[in-house]
Amino acid sequence: MNSEHDECAGDTAGQLSDGGRTDPATETFVAHRNLLFTVAYEMLGSAADAEDVLQETWLRWTGVDLGTVRDQRAYLVRITTRQALTRLRTLGRRRESYVGSWLPEPLLTSPDVAEDVELADSVSMAMLLVMETLAPTERAVFVLREVFDLGYDEIAEAVDKSPAAVRQIAHRARAHVAARRPRGVVSLAETRDALDAFQRATETGDLQGLLHILAPDVVLVGDGGGVKKAVLRPIVGSDNVARLLTAGLGRVTGAASLRPAQVNGHPALILRLDGVLDTVLAVRIDDGLITGLYAVRNPEKLSHMERETALRR
Known part of the structure; x- marks a missing residue:
């Protein structure tokens, strides 16, 4: 353990x-x-x-x-x-x-x-x-x-x-x-493919690439807890979300790294700035498109991202 x-x-x-x-x-x-x-x-x-x-x-x-x-x-x-x-x-x-x-x-x-x-x-x-x-x-x-x-x-x-x-x-x-859960079970491969496409598009500032992988009604939710800057209200719509992401990541310096990780049993992305964990980005996928983006930035919520947590049924 x-x-x-x-x-x-x-x-x-x-x-x-x-x-x-x-x-x-x-x-x-x-x-x-x-x-x-x-x-x-x-x-x-x-x-x-x-x-x-x-x-x-x-x-x-x-x-x-x-x-x-x-x-x-x-x-x-x-x-x-x-x-x-x-x-x-x-x-x-x-x-x-x-x-x-x-x-x-x-x-x-x-x-x-x-x-x-x-x-x-x-x-x-x-x-x-x-x-x-x-x-x-x-x-x-x-x-x-x-x-x-x-x-x-x-x-x-x-x-x-x-x-x-x-x-x-x-x-x-x-x-x-x-009535509210994801519409079907998404395979790890499907999630990984969507995240790979998302990561490539965000790292290169490819607005069209983002629009291709985001669902039209995608929702971006950010959690900074009042400690870190984050969107205070959910951002809705692929165009709004894509432009926010390309603008935000475009300001990130070369000391940033976006890497895949297993978060809550699913592929996700971790953003580090100068080697320090900054954001955990989890996704919801329906029918091959990203319908939900969940960006956790509140430092108080990131302490369990340095070591694996054992979950059991």
């Missing part, structure tokens, strides 16, 4: 019982921690907040009598979900005062995340933004049911609803997401 969120319970792994062996509670928590982080991250869209949720989960887990727990994995998921729900409601109020557009925190992910198509789809920038439009309980139910395939009874315990109510919520959330 080599990601920064491993430090969240880093001390937990070091809590050893007599004889130098890890105690059962710690072993179980560490074994499921990447799964729990993924649950929290999908619910919150923030790695930093997901780490805080894991720490809270750990503190509660240490007070549990393991002898009374029938399914330890399910129990941990339930604790994590409840903590994430509490934080999600708080975050909603905090994001109302966020400067400019809010985007999820990007993660540098390993190739195995991309190989799990359903997991990669669920943590993509586009899908996380779709899930932002769900109410907190709807989001929790959608994540636990559609991504992690938990039973309605398990989900009901996690969100304090009846199984019948959870079924209704799941149906409503599924329909809501289906």
Whole structure:
């Protein structure tokens, strides 16, 4: 486990019982921690907040009598979900005062995340933004049911609803997401081809090349968090987006580098200025064209781009 969120319970792994062996509670928590982080991250869209949720989960887990727990994995998921729900409601109020557009925190992910198509789809920038439009309980139910395939009874315990109510919520959330999610599963090769064409066009200032790869109704969203300069409102339309990109990148000095990377399970681009990470650019692709561009510049959201983060289902 080599990601920064491993430090969240880093001390937990070091809590050893007599004889130098890890105690059962710690072993179980560490074994499921990447799964729990993924649950929290999908619910919150923030790695930093997901780490805080894991720490809270750990503190509660240490007070549990393991002898009374029938399914330890399910129990941990339930604790994590409840903590994430509490934080999600708080975050909603905090994001109302966020400067400019809010985007999820990007993660540098390993190739195995991309190989799990359903997991990669669920943590993509586009899908996380779709899930932002769900109410907190709807989001929790959608994540636990559609991504992690938990039973309605398990989900009901996690969100304090009846199984019948959870079924209704799941149906409503599924329909809501289906109406807004990308129109079809896009292969890694298709995404990579689109990004290659986009990168060539931006690096050479090829306006026509950009217009060729951008959908007519493409939307560019920037997130500077009030710390870095970024568009405060989404820019809509291929002509507007292409001209903004060519003008903006045209001002970048020769010390800039635009390189591909695996971000949230999908190909993306990373802009570095003088070797320092400046922007993570993720995309949404529909029918071979880029329909969404998500530029994260807020430095507070880029800390998980230096080392890979392990995600699990």
